[in-house]
Each structure stands twice: as C-alpha cells, then as structure tokens.
Amino acid sequence: MSGLSRRDSLKCMAFGGAGTLFALSGGVFTPIDLAFAADNQAAAARLGTPLFVQISDTHIGFNKEANPDVKGTLAKSIDLINAIPHQPEFIIHTGDITHLSRPAEFDTAQQLLAGLKASELHTVPGEHDVADAAQSEYFRRFGQASNNRGYYSFDHRGVHMIALVNVMSFRPGGLGILGDDQMKWLAADLAARASSTPIVVFAHMPLWSIYDPWGWGTGDAEQAMALLRRFGSVTVLNGHIHQIVQKVEGNITFHTARATAYPQPAPGVGPGPGPLTVPADQLASMLGITSVSIRRDQPAALLTDASLS
C-alpha cells in the first residue's frame, strides 16, 4: 500500500457511493466519509458555507417504467437542496434538463427549478436538450449567459467556473466533441490565470473516457485537459451516465453525478445505455445531487454526493 498515493486510495473510497465528501484543502480535493451528514444538522453545519450544488439529468418529459414520475424526483431533489442549512450560492445543472427538447418540458423544468432557494442557476445543455430540429429551444431559455454559444465562464469566491458544451458537435461514428472554436476560447479563457486558481469545469458528457462504445466520453477532451494540467486544483463535473464514477489524474479530479430521473447500467453492462429499471424501493438510492462548498475558516471546497433515499 505504501506505493499507493493518497489520491489512489481516495479513488477507491469514492466508489463507495452514498456519501463522500471532498474537501479542497491547499488546492487538493480530499474525501471524508460523510454518510452521517444527510440527516444530521450538526454534521451538515460543519460543511461550512456551500458554494454550489450540481443537479444533473432531470429528463423532464421521460415517462417510462424506469421512473414514471421524474417531476416528483426533481421536486424531491430540490427539497433536499433547500434543506441544506447554509444555502448554496448558486446551482449548476449539467444537462439533459429535458428528455425530448420540447417547449412544454422546458417549461415544466423551469417552473420546478424556480423552487430552488438559491437564485442563480448555471446550465450546460445535454444532447437531449438540443435534440429539437432547430436546436433553438435550449438557447431561447438559457442562451443569454453565453451569447448563444453554450460555453462560458465566471468567477465565484476565487474559484474559476467553466461551462463547456460537448453535445453540439460530434465525429460521425464517434463521440461528442468540444470542437476547435470552443477549444480556442478555452485556451484564451485560461491563458491569463494563475496556476493557483482553483478551476471547476462542468459539461454534460464525461470529459474522460468511461465507455466509448456507449458514447460515454468526449472525443477531444484530452486537448482540453492539456490546457488544464498546469493548474493546482481542477475539478471536472459531468452527468450523462446517471451514476457516480470518479477518477483522479494528477491535479484533475473527474466526477460524474447521479441523475434525478433514472439510473443507467454500469459501463458496458448489458446491451446498451439507457434507462435502468430497478425495484421501486431502490430507485431513490440511485438518484441524487452533488454539493460543492467552500469553508470560511480555510480556503477549502467540499464536494458531497447525496442520494434521495
């Protein structure tokens, strides 16, 4: 075990699932078992001041067996977030807000998301959000933050947040890509920043290869990682695969969040990706949100996965 770095051991712990907390201390994310925190206010208070919470894959409009009530499970997720004693200052949604990009689905999603106590919502589209023929519905509602490009960045409490889009361009027969224009923008966005700046990147599809045959990766992610590698703390948050998978590579921590809508099979298990129907009493444990916080007493961010069960 002595050859195993701390990061490697953390990686093993992270697969534990239900409650894992990552504290960003000195620019390095470290996990602490946090299973006790969900229903324990005193423990929750120790999380400090939340920076933001990640919601993903709400798939409003989905109505099949794997979850006939995706509105209900999103509402539960919002209740869970609203119950955090120190409210997050903003929320990110990592895509697949809707199932079929239909206006009524976006309407319902926006009405539900308006119930969040946190007033700021930052989004990136999933492939299900830009599946309308004109690819206009998502941008009509959420395009303003990015001049309708979809990708943008902002700063919050010294953390540089970068929203990327990997669902609009693809290599036929291959994976979704960021594309040349976005890559140039990313290079320019990062160029003047100090390597000590904590970076959080969020995009819908994993920015690392989880299982390419199912499209669980991004064709040109490595180019983006090359731009990010010099930074001391990079956290990459994705959705799309509806389950927690984590990898740590150098200073870059990759993490995919649970969906609020329905689970999907483990990578490569079964005939293909898609909704996984589980016994009704197990569904809530496979849905959830991810919370990232910053502690006031030290420059530390905290990342917590919490299920709906």
Added chain:
Amino acid sequence: MRANVWHSVFAAGALAVLLISPQRATPAELANAVVIKNFDFSPMSLTVKPGATVTWKNLDGEPHTITSADGLFRSGALDTNETYSFKFDRRGIYKYVCSIHPRMMAAIIVK
C-alpha cells in the same frame, strides 16, 4: 381517326395508372422505410429513386434523431413509435446519424 383512337386508349391507360397509384402507395412507402431498433438504423443503407419519401420509425425506448451530415434534414427527437419523413428529390448519397447517439450512422442512396 385511328390516331385518335390510340390517343384515347393511351389516355385511358394513363388514367388507369393514376387511379391505381394511390393503392400502390402503401407498399411503396413501406419499401422506403427505415426502423430504429437497439441503437441501429435498419437498413443501414437504403436505395430509393429520386422523388421518393423515406419514413423513419423509432422502435426504441430511447429517443433518437435523424440528422443529416450536411444539414439537409433534421428530424428532432423521435420518442418511441414516432416517425419522421423526408422527400429526396436529387440523386446522391445522404449520410446521417442520430445526433443523440452519433455512433449510429446510416445512409440513403438516391439513384
């Protein structure tokens, strides 16, 4: 007179073809059909004549799209059992993918 008779016979024949056409449309449409099942277009390569209308039907539980490589046609998301049609006027090879699952590739050949 004889020429006129032939003319009438020809006209009657043309009329008969026109009358028959609507009844033949159904099998013709079926012949120009692509189904989507288990994350595949079937057939992956379909050959039709200029002017043919191709109809896609999604039989999967997951939504799919029909998105041409050159932007000529885009179906938007098709939910289970939904269909999309496009009329191909010109000869050519039209490659398309599902934009939700770009590993799904197929082509319509018009000749």
